[in-house]
Amino acid sequence: MFSKKKNTSKMDAEQRELYENARKRTLQKKRLFQHFIVFLGASILAIILNVVIGFKEEYQPLGYDWFVWIVLIWGFIFLIHFFNVLLVNTFMGKEWQAKQIEKLVAKQKEKIAKLQQQVEKDHPLPTKESKKSFPENKDPNDKFKPISPDNKPDQNYNH
Template identity: 60%
Template sequence: MSSTDKKTSKIDPEQRQLIENAQKRIKQKKRLTAHFVVFLAGSILFIILNLVLKFGENFRPLNTDWFVWAILAWFFFLLIHFINVFIVNSFMGKDWEEKQLEKLVEKQQLKIEQLQLKVEKEHPLPNPTPTKRIQDDSNFSNPDHPIINS
């Protein structure tokens, strides 16, 4: 065998979709984990900036250090990210998308059928009248016809 020979594996389309969905979920969870790690590091950095390096120590909205508000705001976004990955995706995941697609396709097909019936009712096709069959008589000859007698 040469290096140009490639083994091609045929994966069932349904199996491929399952694999792609799993890869998408893994990527979502990986990003959430990275977001959490950056949140922890950022929170520690905010605390060090304020308490150790005295950065913005005079800025105290509502008599609370600024880093507390920054960490709370960031935690809110992390919470939204968590809800999106674990809660929303379970309700509106791949299965939900497929069900919605089936519903919409079914609804469209029903509309098409209704329109077809309406068109057929409002603009019926003329009934074809039975036509008489002309018999082919290859032995037919018309002595008066100029083309046949030529």
């Protein structure tokens, strides 16, 4: 019950990740709702300023009252925010991202395996038979051996 060791298992990490994902999604939805409230309030305020109070009543870009343009542009921005939070994030969330990463890793592993096969085909490792073709005391990779009393230099060696 009161152990000093922390149990940091894989399940705890998964639960933390799920909690963090849920917290982020809740925050996204909360901000979307706040955006909607501010949009609604500002739209009503713009209509009241233009229609009721008569602020800049004569200003009509492209034949429409200025508040119409504010509501349309801000409404378009809100729709983008709405689609991003509720549609795009749902379809392209954490699960989608994890699947895409797994696919890319699998492709990379497949390419590495093909390259490995090609290298093994082009440059095979020496087999036991090829090692037997060389004398035991002579290494095919060593062209020069140090001179020792047991090992006399070749006759063709110039000093």
